[in-house]
Amino acid sequence: MENAKSIEVLNTLITINNDRIEGYQTALEETDEQELKGLFSQFSNTSQKCRQELEGEVGKLGGIPAEGTMISGKFFRVWMDVKAAITMKDRKAILNSCEYGEDIAVSTYEKVLSEHLSDITDEQAAMIKSQHTLIKADHNEVKSLRDALSEA
Secondary structure, X not given: OOHHHHHHHHHHHHHHHHXXXXXXXXXXXXXXXXHHXXXXXXXXXHHHHHHHXXXXXXXXXXXXXXXXXXXXXXXXXXXXHHHHHHHOOOHHHHHHHHHHHHXXXXXXXHHHHHXXXXXXXXXXXXXXXXXXXXXXXXXXXXXHHHHXXXXX
């Protein structure tokens, strides 16, 4: 196992968490709805916790944690859709866009766990699996709220 490859894998997850933090901070600033503010704050906090753990691992390996975001392509469009939906006060559109962003985060974690286990230690894999569970729970919460609107 190469440290450089491990660092690259961990930095991919740091970046996806940076995207979530930035996106949810933007959404927090844009909405007036208290329930959504609480939700966005919770999701941002989840990613801040995950990012700190990942940065610690990168540091142990002698690497430099990623600082930027992927805010390009799909993820950028997600947050612009969230912002537009908030502006229009369309709760279902907000939750649809958030769920799409969560799909990207969950799939990034799943890709690491399915394709890169040989690039990370067992301890790192356990940490990433735990983080995946947290990110997946956030995803499911958004999906549940969105689905409840469809049933109403």
